Amino acid sequence: MKTQNIPKATIKRLAVYIQVLTGLKRDGVEVVSSEKLARACSVNPSQIRKDLAYFGEFGVRGVGYYVHELIASIKHSLGVDRVWGCALVGVGNLGRALLRHKEFALRGFSIRAAFDCDPYKIGEIVSGLEVVCTRQLKSRVDELGLEIGIISTPPERAQRAANYLVEGGLKGIVNFAQARIQVPKEITVEYVDFTHHFYSVAFNVSSSD
Amino acid sequence: MKTQNIPKATIKRLAVYIQVLTGLKRDGVEVVSSEKLARACSVNPSQIRKDLAYFGEFGVRGVGYYVHELIASIKHSLGVDRVWGCALVGVGNLGRALLRHKEFALRGFSIRAAFDCDPYKIGEIVSGLEVVCTRQLKSRVDELGLEIGIISTPPERAQRAANYLVEGGLKGIVNFAQARIQVPKEITVEYVDFTHHFYSVAFNVSSSD
Known part of the structure; x- marks a missing residue:
């Protein structure tokens, strides 16, 4: 079932789709037509069919998609139908928010350890986790089954955090x-940057003025 | 100078580029070759030239790019060489982290007001701002020159937050x-979702096992 080389845009x-389907499930919806799902996701129905085709056949002609089943299938295909152990490095404002963010655990990403080299933070309990050097x-x-590292340090400490994660043998980093950051090429790194969303809004608002 | 219809991928x-150039500037670098800039940004040099070509001519043959000048030019082209007034709705964990996040102001996005409908939060001071209903x-x-809205509420309150922002006349929303959320089509909305970065890392790590 697992297919290599799925475009990043498809994963996004x-x-x-998982977000919208989870919302529908929360509202008690059991079946959704491909048109309605597409509209809610701001894509066209053929795009959804194309994206899902990477993983197999989904949907029932004339009925649509079974919400619960489709969530499970997409998660299985992405390898997120199990819990991933995560380690967070950098317990500043953003780090604290991430530790307290309920969505990660709901999506299968369990933050099991919080690290910071600030002696004033070591020993502090944040969202049930003790901050460790x-x-x-x-x-x-x-011991904790840590697989994915999360870097939430100031910019000048990101590389050192990455080095610790790589030495620890973690294979994936969300920065x-x-x-x-520079890491060996077998390590997967994803950069999270909010700024381009702000740039994009600012650009569109100034263009439309 | 302002060009419409710049692809989202280019803005991203x-x-x-601004992030990497700002890092170079912080390190005292004044000039950077297109090869070095490209490597630091994980793209190829022709991609940078193509992206910059939307806005005019940049770089000096045989020299490269002047770091300070290029940052200023890109910011001007995107309309982010001025300060944008932002309003945040939803003072939970994420909202607090966003209010305290120094990067926004550094990038020209000044959060000037924090709103929440929780009576226990109204009146509280977060990062120098009083939480208002x-x-x-x-x-x-x-009065505050609010132009862009930031939604950081729980999912079930996002639409109501969006309604308040639209009624307030704000033209752009970062959600x-x-x-x-549903908004009139003249309003620009950008969705920020960290989860797909985690999915992407998880997918790549499981594929490479």
């Missing part, structure tokens, strides 16, 4: 810090 | 809530 849309990271990886 | 890359939003727009 699949995340939107980043030098201890490697020794916690197996919220405003800095590029 | 321009944000990366969302019903007051419209009456603050002109961090995990829910789609």
